[in-house]
Amino acid sequence: MLDRAYEPMQVGPITLPNRFIKAGANENMSMAGMPTRAMLEHHRELAAGGVGMTTMAYLAVDKVGRTLPDQLWLNDDVVPELRAVTDAVHAAGGKIAAQITHGGSFVTGIFVPRRLQSSVSGFNPAGLLRGNLMRRAMNEADMDRMVDAFVRGAERCVAAGFDAVEIHMGHGYLLNQFLSPMDNQRRDAYGGSAENRARFPARVLAAVKQQVGERIAVLAKINVSDGRSRGATVEDAIVTARILEAAGADMLVLSGGRNVESGWFMFGSNINLDAMLQVLGKWSLSGMAIAATAKSAPKIDFQELYFWQYSTQIREQVSIPLAYLGGVKSADNVAQCLEAGFDAVALARALLREPDLPQKWRSKPEEPSLCDNCNSCVAYIYHPAGTWCIHRPANDLRANQVLASSGTV
Ligand SMILES: Cc1cc2nc3c(=O)[nH]c(=O)nc-3n(C[C@H](O)[C@H](O)[C@H](O)COP(=O)(O)O)c2cc1C
Secondary structure (H helix, E strand, C coil): CHHHHCCCEEECCEEECCCEEECCCCCCCEECCEEEHHHHHHHHHHHHCCCCEEEEEEEECCHHHCCCCCCCECCHHHHHHHHHHHHHHHHCCCEEEEEEECCCCCCCCCCCCCCEEECCCEECHHHHHHCCCEEEECCHHHHHHHHHHHHHHHHHHHHCCCCEEEEECCECCHHHHHHCCCCCCCCCCCCCCHHHHCHHHHHHHHHHHHHHCCCCEEEEEEECCCCCCCCCCHHHHHHHHHHHHHHCCCEEEEECCECCCCHHHHHCCCCCHHHHHHHHCCCCHHHHHHHHHHHHCCCCCCCCCCCHHHHHHHHHHCCCCEEEECCCCCHHHHHHHHHCCCCEEEECHHHHHCCCHHHHHHHCCCCCCCCCCCCHHHHHHHCCCCCCCCCCCCCCHHHHHCECCCCCC
């Protein structure tokens, strides 16, 4: 079965050279909304290492859809800089997806001087750090504008040379604020049943598919579960997957958990508090908030393929192509996923540790990933040199201070 991982795969209108996908992992390799040289080198290295498709994490479809101040957002000016990254990936033989979304009320690093949009109104716990204390429920006109923003964003991704967009509907961002009952308490056609909660995210996907679906692949990343008793369940995820399939999704990437309420579920293990405090500073507001959250999290022992019981239930119930994600750590894991009917595997931490893992497993399938699940990489999202694995040489800070199109650092 491992051989199949190295076979090309059709996803909508594109063909991936193999079935290894680098999962979106916030690179923090952008400066004032523009990708840096570090971003280009990072994705080029992954493509050269044999990943079929790498994913640039979370490009906001609107300026107010950002979570962090330097984050990428899709406007005309950024297109040529993004093109430098996609060209480099293509030259190395890989494909590249843009993860696109809108933060909604999940805005942790910027103060927005008006109420943030979400599925519901009221107090906004995720906005506590920057004073974004209140949110407001989107109405039909807001939703129409948001659909337009996603469509325009996807069109810019085509112009920038991306092969796919991955619409992020998990982890607590705007579309997840509709899918998850942890936020969505609406009483109209967009709240209540799982079908209703999926209505707006599906509308976004259908509009994007209609606009760009013949030129690039349209993927969605969804939660298999929110990992909380009040959250979306695997039964909800099955309903969501069916609805997104009907809306035209070419493939779903299966993840889980929410950034604020269940980060431990997302990573199948606890955050590395020491690394977080080292990078953020012990006495910073963010550091203190993360320390408080970490203390209330259940203690989790990492297990390989930790979303298996959820993701296989979804696999049995839907026919749409699915990428398995969560704790893929060995060639045996990859073979097991493909054997169970998943079409691709998506990996984040293992590829941060070894960007050439697909090549390594081709010649030495018996060697497991060197990632030890220390989760330090998650803390380095906030480092000025950009996200990196602490077991590798540190990133070059200078490369994260010049534009992607600049050949020199
Ligand atoms: C450093 C880091 C940053 C991440 N940032 C994002 C992100 O921006 N968007 C996203 O959808 N997931 C993000 N994730 C989650 C991963 O995509 C993935 O869901 C998770 O790491 C589990 O996969 P793994 O076991 O292969 O690491 C991030 C993960 C890591 C390690």
